[in-house]
Amino acid sequence: MPALDFMTVSIIYITAIVILLVGYLTAVSSKDIVRLLIALELMFGAVFMSLIPLFSVLPDPAFGVALLTIFASGGELLVLSAAIVIHDRRKKSILTSSVSIGGDNV
Amino acid sequence: MNVEMLLLVALAGVTALSTLGVLLTKDNFYAAMYMTLTLVMVATIYAFFSIEPVFVLIVFVFIGAIGIVTVAIAATYRHGPERQFSVFWAIPIVVTAAVLCYSIYTYVLDVPVYTALMTFTTHYSLKYSIENFITTEYLLLLLFMTSLAVLLMLSVVNIYRSEN
Secondary structure, three states, X not given: OOOOOHHHHXXXXXXXXXXXXXXXXXXXXXOEHHHHHHHHHHHHHHHHHHHHXXXXXXXXXXXXXXXXXXXXXXXXXXXXXXXXXHHHHHHOOOEHHHOOOOOOOO | OOHHHHHHHHXXXXXXXXXXXXXXXXXXXXXXXHHHHHHHHHHHHHHHOOOHHHHHHHHXXXXXXXXXXXXXXXXXXXXXXXXXXXXHHHHHHHHHHHHHHHHHHHHHHHOXXXXXXXXXXXXXXXXXXXXXXXXXXXXXXXXXXXXXXXXXXXXXXXXXXXXX
16 A cells, blocks of 8 residues: 655644544533543544554554544443433533532533 | 645635534524535545545445434534634634645746646546455445444443333
8 A cells, every 4th residue: 555645644644633633622611521532532533633644654453443442432422322311310500610529610 | 836735725625614604603504514515525526526425325325324414414404503612712713724824835936837827737536446445445444333333332322212
């Protein structure tokens, strides 16, 4: 497989960094759990984006990491959707401010 | 810049803009829609490099299942959150982006035009074939991941039942 040139790799990594930073900012500014879920999905999107250069040098491990990312994202969605339902049932709210244990003020 | 490079820059730009839409919108539903658009653009960049297996995985599994469930949850629990962080955090982000852009700009200026043009005409097609992936090691990895996913699902169902 041909290696990617510096410019292409730069564009890919800068886009991945932008997606990751926006994901972080969305996560720290989120006031409800749904927004947190969206932020985590964005971070997984950044992981996918940063995998593209790996496909030019190590395609099979890159595909394995892509599969692992999809499994991890599916597991995260499962756990968070269950957490949203349970939290809503207990507190009648999905606001992160209604979580009384753990965490810190940003 | 050749046409392929311009197309890649355009795709990356649309991806970055749709990502910013997630941060700027106050409605969870629209944030989820912008997130889905971002993931579609990431899949399109994979298609740009001719990595079709991952394009199919992202579009049909990541977006088709996980993304749509997120959109459904966001549509159910619509809420406009308030910002918890100061807008001054944008300053270091802008500075970092400027440094990155300047470093790329100086790199392009340093390289002679002919060399740059020859570099830009490199092959964009990565042509990944899934046949090489189907080996014992990777099948074992898939088996382990599937087992872990089933275990996770059972745990979540157990927690949900105990809540009821």
